[in-house]
Amino acid sequence: MATRTEGKLRVIGGQWRSRIIDFDARDGVRATPDRVRQTVFDWLAPVIEGARCLDLFAGSGAMGIEALSRGAAHCTFVEQGSRQCTRIKAALLALKAQHTDVVMMDAIYFLQQTWHRYHVVFLDPPFESDLLGKALDELPKVLHPSNRIFLEWPARKRPELPERFEWLREKQAGQVGFGLVTYRHPVEQKK
Numbered sequence: 001m002a003t004r005t006e007g008k009l010r011v012i013g014g015q016w017r018s019r020i021i022d023f024d025a026r027d028g029v030r031a032t033p034d035r036v037r038q039t040v041f042d043w044l045a046p047v048i049e050g051a052r053c054l055d056l057f058a059g060s061g062a063m064g065i066e067a068l069s070r071g072a073a074h075c076t077f078v079e080q081g082s083r084q085c086t087r088i089k090a091a092l093l094a095l096k097a098q099h100t101d102v103v104m105m106d107a108i109y110f111l112q113q114t115w116h117r118y119h120v121v122f123l124d125p126p127f128e129s130d131l132l133g134k135a136l137d138e139l140p141k142v143l144h145p146s147n148r149i150f151l152e153w154p155a156r157k158r159p160e161l162p163e164r165f166e167w168l169r170e171k172q173a174g175q176v177g178f179g180l181v182t183y184r185h186p187v188e189q190k191k
Helices: 034-048 062-069 082-094 107-113 131-142
Strands: 008-010 020-022 052-056 074-079 100-104 118-123 143-154 165-173 176-183
Touching: 020 082, 034 062, 034 118, 034 143, 034 165, 034 176, 052 062, 052 107, 062 074, 062 082, 062 118, 074 082, 074 107, 082 100, 107 131, 118 131, 131 143
Parallel strands: 052 074, 052 118, 074 100, 118 143
Antiparallel strands: 008 020, 143 176, 165 176
16 A cells, blocks of 8 residues: 655546645644545535535645546635645646635634635544534535535544534544535525
8 A cells, every 4th residue: 555745645536636736744734535535525426516615724725626626616725824825826726726715814714704605615624623613613604505514533533513414424534534414504484
């Protein structure tokens, strides 16, 4: 089994399949492992084409780049680290990616102030933080009614979901747990 070089990731599917992307591996940034990305994008295959995506806590940008490679219409990458943002921008430029935004900002603040709606959201904050719960609390207002949310967490520490979120799939790969959830918007009553 080949090992991945620190600070490099391989796009595993779509138009940029097998392209190598550099990312800033400092500050604990870890790219979602290849086999996890493969499983997640198999799950997302019916909805990724034409989707508007949000890669929150983007880090390496692996999930958003993979989504664009597989036909997503747009991806916004949100990352507060300047080195990580610079690397994501360089990768997107090298791939000649279009319809992207790279936002250097705190992820929770981004959710509080954005007016965009997203079909697919990738949530993979630092494992040792409480940011996953905070992001889930802020997420509903930025979700399209037909939505999918990818979550990643330390194995055997499955997060509790707030009200109206629902598990669709979940799996474990080594030391990483991951899953797909959806948020069911309240049905508005007709007057």
